[in-house]
Amino acid sequence: MxxxxxxxxxxxxxxxxxxxNNAGSSLMPTAVVDSMIDYLHQEEQLGGYEVANRNSELLEQFYDEAAKLINCKSSNIAFATSATEAFAKALSSIIFKEGDVVITTVDDYISNQITFISLQKKLNVKIVRVKNLSDNELDLEDLENLIKEHNPKLVAVTHIPTNSGLIQNVEGVGKICKQYDVLYLVDACQSVGQMAVDVEKIGCDFLTATGRKFMRGPRGTGFLYVSDRVLEQNYAPLLLDMRGANWTEYNDYELFKTAKRFEHWEISYASLLGFTEALKYANDIxxxxxxxxxxxxxxxxxxxxxxxxxxxxxxxxxxxxxxxxxxxxxxxxxxxxxxxxxxxxxxxxxxxxxxxxxxxxxxxxxxxxxxxxxxxxxxxxxxxxxxxxxx
Incomplete structure (x- = not known):
């Protein structure tokens, strides 16, 4: 290096x-900025649709590079405008009912906690938080006991809290969630780009990340990982558009097979391309x-x-x-x-x-x-x- x-x-x-301040918003490599400026210049001359068509193969590289970064397939990746949007899209694909339980930690990210409280207020979903041990590590025995007691709809963990240097044991949590067949969501907003993140080792169903922090990409970018088992069970965001499904009957649709069903049709392709360059940059190093x-x-x-x-x-x-x-x-x-x-x-x-x-x-x-x-x-x-x- x-x-x-x-x-x-x-x-x-x-x-x-x-x-x-790389945990806030890092400095982009020149290649990231140049790729975005060049793409916008093309849009200036040709219009967004024509430029997207001409660069379709290049734009698809985003999914390959993101998949390479976290050890999955390109079909498991969806582009998002932020980790928070990706997190919300994942949550919206889960049909919560009154009395359902979400298990999280005391070191979860503020926006995630507020989202859970919102679910609590609107749907009467219960929030349960795992204890920490005396050394501030997650008490995995307490997590297992809580899963047995509450049969939760979801377990959600922030890999690295934004307010602390702590790295939470997401792999240990993943093993327990797999054992009890519980949906598992990981917020990797601060870990992706800073350290090696492997979704196979973590064993999560969803993982969210941002572009602007340690990935050194532009603001307004992020991605969502969705596991094969979740895709095969037809999980999809609550509010789909034509990026997520094919309209097959007057009152019916057919979901697309890949994680792209979690995207919206209209995104900033200049931003996606810039994020792709940031992903390439990190993967090359x-x-x-x-x-x-x-x-x-x-x-x-x-x-x-x-x-x-x-x-x-x-x-x-x-x-x-x-x-x-x-x-x-x-x-x-x-x-x-x-x-x-x-x-x-x-x-x-x-x-x-x-x-x-x-x-x-x-x-x-x-x-x-x-x-x-x-x-x-x-x-x-x-x-x-x-x-x-x-x-």
């Missing part, structure tokens, strides 16, 4: 910034290589920040390339000021985005740094020194 070459592919680094390098960066940064005297809030045995911290007294303001003054890009999360986790930790918020494979160890040391001098 040639870090110098990778950095040369990023125009956004030319002003000397240190970009550590190799997600195992990216994961190994990211682990070195994040472990070094997390250790440095802790040794300086800041409070690290990442808890778990398996941590990701998301580092969350605050001042020893919980202060965030001075940290933000120093980072901004030194052109270091970061993010902040407050209690309303991680209500259960931050309540349990008794904190009101965190500063989040999220290095990625285009960052260097020299940058990590520079940021650490800047934070040290701020105390």
């Amino acid at each position: 040639n870090t110098d070459k990778i950095r040369d592919d990023i125009k956004g680094l030319s002003d000397g910034k240190i970009f550590l 190799g997600l195992s290589n990216i994961e190994d390098y990211n682990r070195k960066l994040s472990e070094k940064l997390r250790k440095n920040i802790q040794n300086i005297g800041f409070k690290i809030w990442d808890q778990g045995n398996n941590l990701s390339s998301i580092i969350t911290f605050s001042g020893s007294d919980g202060d965030l303001e001075n940290i933000q000021k120093v980072l901004k003054e030194n052109n270091i890009f970061f993010s902040v999360a407050y209690k309303n985005s991680a209500l259960i986790d931050f309540t349990n930790k008794n904190i009101h918020g965190i500063v989040r740094l999220s290095p990625h494979y285009f960052n260097t160890l020299e940058e990590i040391e520079k940021v650490s020194e800047i934070l040290k001098n701020s105390l």
